[in-house]
Amino acid sequence: MPPCQSSQSFALDAIDSLVRCGVLITEENPEAAPVCDFWKKKGSLKWTTTDDPYHSDSDCEEQDLCSYKISQPSRCPDMLFFLCSMLAGHLRTLCWATMALDLMNTPLAEAEFVRQIHSHLWNTANQKKQYYESCSEEAAHTAVRTLIDLGVLLEERQTGGVFLGVSPLFQLSENRQKLHYFITQYLYS
Known part of the structure; x- marks a missing residue:
């Protein structure tokens, strides 16, 4: 982890990378937040992905509610099992x-x-x-x-x-x- 990067920012970057390489799939879930997404209730952490290099964690716009599902990328089907x-x-x-x-x-x-x-x-x-x-x-x-x-x-x-x-x-x-x-x-x- 780079010395000036917070652990939350590092985790968000990791999620973004996993979405880009196809390990995670973003799923919209407007009905209910999963139990593992409890940070949204406190408003302190929003798990979102973005391809915008100018996107800032301090941006305050409301994000769409989404969750992530693990996928088997076609390039490496046994990676998740491994x-x-x-x-x-x-x-x-x-x-x-x-x-x-x-x-x-x-x-x-x-x-x-x-x-x-x-x-x-x-x-x-x-x-x-x-x-x-x-x-x-x-x-x-x-x-x-x-x-x-x-x-x-x-x-x-x-x-x-x-x-x-x-x-x-x-x-x-x-x-x-x-x-x-x-x-x-x-x-x-």
Whole structure:
């Protein structure tokens, strides 16, 4: 990532690139926003694509509501399968971590939150007797960081340290299930 570019701008550029090369397809969805598009409710982030090099993130015009669907580009039909296979351990960890949210009482101190996620990952791998690469302490930290980045978890800084809690949107079991389904659709193993 270039040093002067924000992570949001970098993510938008990545989405634009994926649309241009055919990995993502833009779909208009005027009825409802998908659960993963919750930033629009706060008005802080709009996921749009543009081919206009003069387009600015600070432009305030209202954008059309759209979502993205993954496509199999004709030039490289096995690319999505390859990428999902390479990311399977991380996707599985994230999937199991979203399931753990149903079992946790939040907010919790960050260290305790990661400990409980790690414990859930370990128990799940032992129960399945496979996928042990998805239950390391590092995997737990990565899953928690990803859930924070996605807005599923909120960080609250207090005098006792950083506390993590489930964001209001994902306190609803239905929305956590939608997120879980969204992640599991990319697990091929």
